[in-house]
Amino acid sequence: MATPARELLQESAHAQDLDSAVEEVFRLMMGANCAPAEEHVFGNDETITAVIGLAGAMSGACTLRCGMDAALRMAECMVGVRPAELDDMVKDAIGEVCNMVAGAWKGKHPVLASGCMLSTPAVVTGTNYQLHMQQPEFRIDRSYRFEEHAVNISIVCESIQ
Amino acid sequence: MSDINALIVDDSSVMRKIVERALRQAGLSLNKVYEASSGAEALDVLKSEQVQLILSDINMPMMDGLEFLRQMRAQDLAPDVPVVMITTEGSEEHVKAAIAAGAQGYIRKPFTPEQVKDRVLPLLELV
Numbered sequence: 001m002a003t004p005a006r007e008l009l010q011e012s013a014h015a016q017d018l019d020s021a022v023e024e025v026f027r028l029m030m031g032a033n034c035a036p037a038e039e040h041v042f043g044n045d046e047t048i049t050a051v052i053g054l055a056g057a058m059s060g061a062c063t064l065r066c067g068m069d070a071a072l073r074m075a076e077c078m079v080g081v082r083p084a085e086l087d088d089m090v091k092d093a094i095g096e097v098c099n100m101v102a103g104a105w106k107g108k109h110p111v112l113a114s115g116c117m118l119s120t121p122a123v124v125t126g127t128n129y130q131l132h133m134q135q136p137e138f139r140i141d142r143s144y145r146f147e148e149h150a151v152n153i154s155i156v157c158e159s160i161q
Numbered sequence: 162m163s164d165i166n167a168l169i170v171d172d173s174s175v176m177r178k179i180v181e182r183a184l185r186q187a188g189l190s191l192n193k194v195y196e197a198s199s200g201a202e203a204l205d206v207l208k209s210e211q212v213q214l215i216l217s218d219i220n221m222p223m224m225d226g227l228e229f230l231r232q233m234r235a236q237d238l239a240p241d242v243p244v245v246m247i248t249t250e251g252s253e254e255h256v257k258a259a260i261a262a263g264a265q266g267y268i269r270k271p272f273t274p275e276q277v278k279d280r281v282l283p284l285l286e287l288v
Contacts (some may be wrong), residue, residue, distance in 0.1 A: 028273055092173050
């Protein structure tokens with residue numbers, strides 16, 4: 001009898017898979033290192049958060065949150081020109097980074113690779129806000145260091161089919 | 162190989178710029194680069210413009226990349242033009258679906274310019 005998706009997903013090394021996905025995306029698309037770091041709390045700083053929904057075998061979301069300088073630098077690394085301000089191009093870039101991290105992470109697990117779809121990105125900017133999901137099956141919260149910037153990336157699993 | 166016209170289809174303007182840059186880094190001599198942010202927009206481009214290469218995302222609002230491919234084939238638009246999908250959806254099932262819809266190549270995001278070169282150049286040499 002095939003192992004249920006719930007059992008397979010609970011057993012996986014999700015945090016390691018996320019670290020690997022983040023490293024791959026930053027290296028290939030930005031030529032930059034992005035490694036796990038000590039937990040970072042953004043507090044009252046203005047930040048930008050991208051959200052990618054996950055649906056199918058797993059329902060949930062992948063979020064990427066960083067400060068404004070980090071966002072401008074990521075966009076610069078991707079397109080080769082430093083933006084003057086947090087404009088639509090920068091928001092697009094952060095959304096795409098989150099999209100690729102979510103895709104690379106789910107691609108490391110056979111159940112999710114074919115059975116879980118990604119939404120188009122949503123991007124939020126502001127200060128002092130929190131994202132909440134009720135009673136997730138599991139969640140992974142990681143902080144990373146990209147040059148001198150902190151980047152927080154989370155995978156929240158709301159339910160498993 | 163003479164200069165070619167390319168159509169890049171992706172709802173992200175950043176990704177469209179990155180793909181264009183990857184094509185140039187791969188050594189392609191591009192005459193014109195047309196951009197579309199959805200499958201529907203891409204079909205409109207193909208009704209009026211001649212291209213020799215199409216690169217398309219899959220997950221897009223309004224009309225996704227697979228439906229764009231199906232519509233392109235159904236309307237006999239750019240029948241001999243190679244299509245390469247560039248997408249975060251990299252499972253075997255997605256690749257099979259793209260090939261079944263009419264794609265000749267598949268690149269998973271994130272990607273390197275070398276991967277673009279390896280997938281695209283052989284297709285252009287066949288045309």
